[in-house]
Amino acid sequence: MVAKPIIDMLVEVPSLQRVHDTIDPILERHGYEYFWRPSWRDNMTPEYTWFIKRDAQGQRTQLLHMLPPDAPEWDCLLFRDYLIAHPGVGV
Numbered sequence: 001m002v003a004k005p006i007i008d009m010l011v012e013v014p015s016l017q018r019v020h021d022t023i024d025p026i027l028e029r030h031g032y033e034y035f036w037r038p039s040w041r042d043n044m045t046p047e048y049t050w051f052i053k054r055d056a057q058g059q060r061t062q063l064l065h066m067l068p069p070d071a072p073e074w075d076c077l078l079f080r081d082y083l084i085a086h087p088g089v090g091v
Contacts, residue, residue: 006063007062007063008062009062010065013068016048019066020036027051031054032064034049036048036050048065048067048073049065049067050063051064052064
């Protein structure tokens with residue numbers, strides 16, 4: 001499987017509100033853009049949040065996804081884990 005030339009990390013955080021209040025200001029000072037997908041319940045509560053850093057040409061170089069421990073997106077790692085356990089499948 002070919003990899004994209006981007007550092008892509010998934011980070012567990014205690015809450016997305018803490019990301020908004022504490023982590024966002026720090027990462028934005030270091031050149032990251034902050035994005036969030038609102039929950040279906042209201043348009044102001046983040047359900048999923050991520051940061052993107054770009055190079056001088058505007059190409060993404062880093063992606064930081066942040067999720068609380070109970071987020072359903074963690075299930076996506078099951079596919080990765082399956083490929084690791086069965087190396088011949090991804091060829």
